[in-house]
Amino acid sequence: MMALTTAGTTTGGSDLWSEARLAEDMALQMSLLKSDSALSNTFKEAVMSGSVTSEQFWSTRIHLLRAHALEKSQIRGPYNVLAAVRSTTVDGVARISLSREQIADIFSQHPLVKIVYDENVPRVSEDQFWSRFFLSRLFKKLKGDKLLQTDPTDTLFDRYLNRDDEDNSRKRRRIDYVPLTIDLAGNEQNITKGRGNAPDMTMRPSRVENTPIIRTLNSLSHKLVDLVAPADPNRDEDQDEHYIQEQRLADLGGDMEEERIILNIQDQRNFFSNEQDDGGKGQNKFAGMDATVALEGMIRDLGTNHFDISDILPNEEDEDMEDMDGTATARKTSFHLATKQVTEAVRDRTSQMISVGAAGTASSLFATTGGLPREVFESVQSVHATTNEFLHHFWLAFLSGDEKRAKDINSMVSSLRKSKDRIEAVAITAEEQKEVERVKRKRDLHEEYKKTGIKPKKKDMEVGGGRKVVDEMLAPTLVAIEKALVKYESALDEAEKLAAAA
Structure with a gap:
């Protein structure tokens, strides 16, 4: 990134x-x-x-x-490749498997290893070079481990122990500008060296022999950071103000002055005149309702019985809101239909979750597919996704108002009509598969009856799936198709009438 x-x-x-x-x-x-x-x-x-x-x-x-x-x-960032190399024992012999990518990473992170490699290979074979390197004290030093007196010596690699890998490291990324607020080198005159407080305990090595290890690990960390591309190489001097704002203690500043527009109101009682003159109709209609009782009843109704949210709303028939053209009645009817759909969806989803949690994998699969075979259910999903695609592009073109997209609208209408045929074909296939499953179930139960003598129950003969399940699943899709086609036909008739009148 x-x-x-x-x-x-x-x-x-x-x-x-x-x-x-x-x-x-x-x-x-x-x-x-x-x-x-x-x-x-x-x-x-x-x-x-x-x-x-x-x-x-x-x-x-x-x-x-x-x-x-x-x-x-997104790519994988650099890592300490020497620490990631692991040896395996085969027939009592330690073996290490290296890939070309790992060798390239070793050369990139430790240029000293590349110098040793160039000076000694092919005089020493490559296999022998790497096998001796991972047993040498140079490997332990570069890895950051502490050198011991018992470590084996190697005349080839011990010659490079005193050479600093830092001198041969890759060229550091050049930073043209460093903000003064974080420029330690630029403020070096303000840093006391000979006097003042001693470094913190965490910054002081406990033993002198640990100092090279700390320097090695710091150097390796520095190299890994250098291998990462800069997040913002074009930082300019405007960042100074940004750093200053970050370091500013906002809690010590005063409160900001609020810029307000003063409103001069002569008589505030006019604001409450509507509620005072409406004859009490504007009062809270739910003032006498116990919230706990109402909530318990709602939860009980949603979980068991049919529930209509309009039952707990005030009766609008007592209010004089009926228009001459029946607008209020139509609005109330639409509200009741929408409420019924929402509550039925909540109740169906709740029953599905209960059945899935109680019965396990088989019930879960049945609740997901509605008893349809897997291939039929996948066909339902496919035709649903495809039809939604057509509907999406139809409404984009239809509501754009662009006459140039009339061809796209006609194409989408044709595809939507074909989608109805596809849904019908899936329903027919589902019914055929249901009949095949019914025959198979009847034959299996008959064989079981011959073996056990137990007559199967009527519910054992029932088979899920079929046209009914497909129709239930794709009913909203069919409604959406019909609405789009009706809107198209209506717009087309209106356009033809305008063309005839012109």
């Missing part, structure tokens, strides 16, 4: 994740389709059938492309 930020900053990066660039990146789109099977099925049904163009399909999924691009661009 930090490398991408650098690349974006240096190459005009604001359009690195722009909509136009993501919409044209076919390799990224194919990668996303391979990683998401559901999206791939929708793409095949909607785009490859010719109902929706590829541009239309991806225009509504720019956020998915951007998230996938960010996910792919």
